[in-house]
Amino acid sequence: MNEPQNRRVAVIGLGAMGGAMAATLHQAGWDVTGFDPSEAARTAAEKSGIGTTDSLSSLAGIPYAVLSLPAAGIVETTVPQLLAEPGTTAIIDTTTSEPATSKRMAELAEIHGAAFIDAPVSGGRDGAATGTLSAFVGATDTALAAAEPVLMALTGGNYSHIGGPGSGNVVKLLNNILAAANLASVGEALGVAKAYGINPATAAASISGASGGSKVSASMYPNWVLTGSHDSGFSMGLMARDAALAVDVAEQIGEKPALLATVANQWQEALAALGPKADFTEIARAVAPAITPAGAPGSTPAA
Incomplete structure (x- = not known):
């Protein structure tokens, strides 16, 4: 696995899982910026040393992004905003989402020269907090390679590449x-x-x-x-x-x-x-x- 030159990552959704994943990435040396519409969620993340923003659009073009969202519909409105500026390398969607949504987002990311992988996770709060989640990955080989540095930080390599976009x-x-x-x-x-x-x-x-x-x-x-x-x-x-x-x-x-x-x-x-x-x-x-x-x-x- 190649180490990324730019270790900036956004975590979108700072609930129980997203907040723990943000903390894990921060502890692993990533430059993390968290976003959540909830001020309470942002405040909790800040107590873990994580920088936050109340503006999703300010994260457009950030090299890496991890999504931890409550529904596929929110994924569909979030990804285009992240891709609105050039610079995105990979979006790792840990949301328990829908395969059709992931296929569309993977196609959209490819158009913008970026990668999108569906990587819903298992392991709960403890796994998220310790970087030992397991993930079900749907992605092309190229997209998986682009997203792997973040995926490794979250899972320690404990992920299964199921198949193409949506299969995860x-x-x-x-x-x-x-x-x-x-x-x-x-x-x-x-x-x-x-x-x-x-x-x-x-x-x-x-x-x-x-x-x-x-x-x-x-x-x-x-x-x-x-x-x-x-x-x-x-x-x-x-x-x-x-x-x-x-x-x-x-x-x-x-x-x-x-x-x-x-x-x-x-x-x-x-x-x-x-x-x-x-x-x-x-x-x-x-x-x-x-x-x-x-x-x-x-x-x-x-x-």
Whole structure:
């Protein structure tokens, strides 16, 4: 990997993930400027030593940009502003976005002599803060090479080049809906275990060492659900959105994943009951309230 001559990078979106990625790049020696429409988000970033701006247009032509945005529509309005001035080398979009959007943005960037890659990430706040995220990359070989210095700083090389533009988005959405399905199914299973008088934590540990085990049973339930903490940092609203989007992307090409559609509907029901700001691990409160101290939606948490 060639070290870039210009280590200026903008991070667009300074929420939980974007703010942590900005801090990681700053600590790695990059000259970081952050942008977020929220003054509170900018202030939090500044406390980490990161320079910020309240003007997205002031970042036009900056050599590198990392996007961490809530939706594909915002990506579509942001990228043209970054490309409005010459000088952009690569835009790394970590947003859980839509493949059609990424294809259009990659084409637009190429017209401007720049690279755009879709690189949605997994690993949560801890991965973002330590530069150990994993990424699903959709890009041409040329675009990936241009973006690699920033991508390496964020992932330590832990990324998969899935294919051309948009392919990273597809696989990330599939990853998320599989996680959504597992969160619901593990909750239901542990609910059955508890009904039989079995400690859910014991059941989860036993299952995790066998063929039904997963990161959900081994880590998410013991750490965030059975403790009642529900503090993963990823929201119910975002997971419900991703599950619905995964089904929508499938249907756009004529696929009809029946089980995944059922999962997406289940998350929409939980979203209606718990609200978008609830932690995504609170799905357990909807599918198996007896196993979590937080209890069913609308109930008073156990003391």
